[in-house]
Amino acid sequence: MNYGGRFVAQLEDCRRILDGVNLLYLYDNSIKKIHGAAARFKGKSYESIWRELYRNYEFTFALVDYSLILFDVTDQNRISFSYYENPYVFIDKNIFLAEFGAESEQWYEQYLSEYKKESITPVRYDFYPNDYTPGRHPVAHMHIGYANNIRIGCSYVLTPQLFLSFILRQCYPDQWQALQANGGWLNERMAFQKIERNHFSEADTREFYLHFLTEREFA
Template structure:
């Protein structure tokens, strides 16, 4: 995957997330250059999802942060690609809903005070036991037919779920896949209202995907279920 299309795809992802009112911030690192921190790598092997997520946030190991504090990591290198979504492990309530529920009167004059209270409230929320990780890997070195596909998705935490894919996908397609399956109401609203930005992206989204090379996607692999 070349750098220029990769960066353009991240830009298109941010445009879509803003349109769906899911975008919060862009990471200050460039993970495709800097990589994730050693602390995150070590913590991610522990099996503790909360600590792994907290490490990613603390070390700024994300490319995109969403309004519910879930995050995307989007990396490429000479050996392939790694795109990951980490759902926030804390229960989420929007700032607007928090204000409506807790304050009878709201004035912009005290915006900073309300925001501080909201952030404190968010940090004290219950653990979301159903928080999920979605990851896409393009992994040439570990290719093994019918065992470890070059292009594949991981769904869930600490398991061996690996769903083969016959395409090399880009960040935008990974974001689309994630948003559809995690943010149901935002996606449903955009589809039912014929959102122009989403429709335009959907109409051309697969054009940015190339087929996996035949040497890394042989006939006997095509006998099983896979994404295409």
């Protein structure tokens, strides 16, 4: 994938999709490079990581429920796409103000920070060719959840659009259904690039992989 103008164009496609299903709150189309994230976040709670990313504007998209989507790109051999679910019980700001009065606006963020969800499901996709280990560390893989060892291999190199489609389908089913009903959101920039053979060994065939079915495969 070309991480220049084509990549930024894909981010714009994602913005259009999110805006079309009324999920978009904030958008920053710069190519993120969150250096040293592993060291920065080691030992921190999920809530503190989410707060740090949100307060520092280290995200590509903030959604209307304050969940974050981050497209973090170092270079073509090190990319990471992340969905950080808002760990707090969300109430729309307008509803909050209508309930408690306009003068309560200063208490809105404090309210959000005090009511944690019982469970959260962050999602991260990594493409790290230099870290590939046959049968153990897939070159492309999905992490689901937090502070666990889940690493599900992917048979394709994901684009921003493909990652967004996964998040919408799994985390926002109503908006996903509306998107499908509207139609026409897939375009030429949503390309399917398979993992190269030298990054998929016999040992990798013994485990479950996420695979995107194309229309041709149903024929």
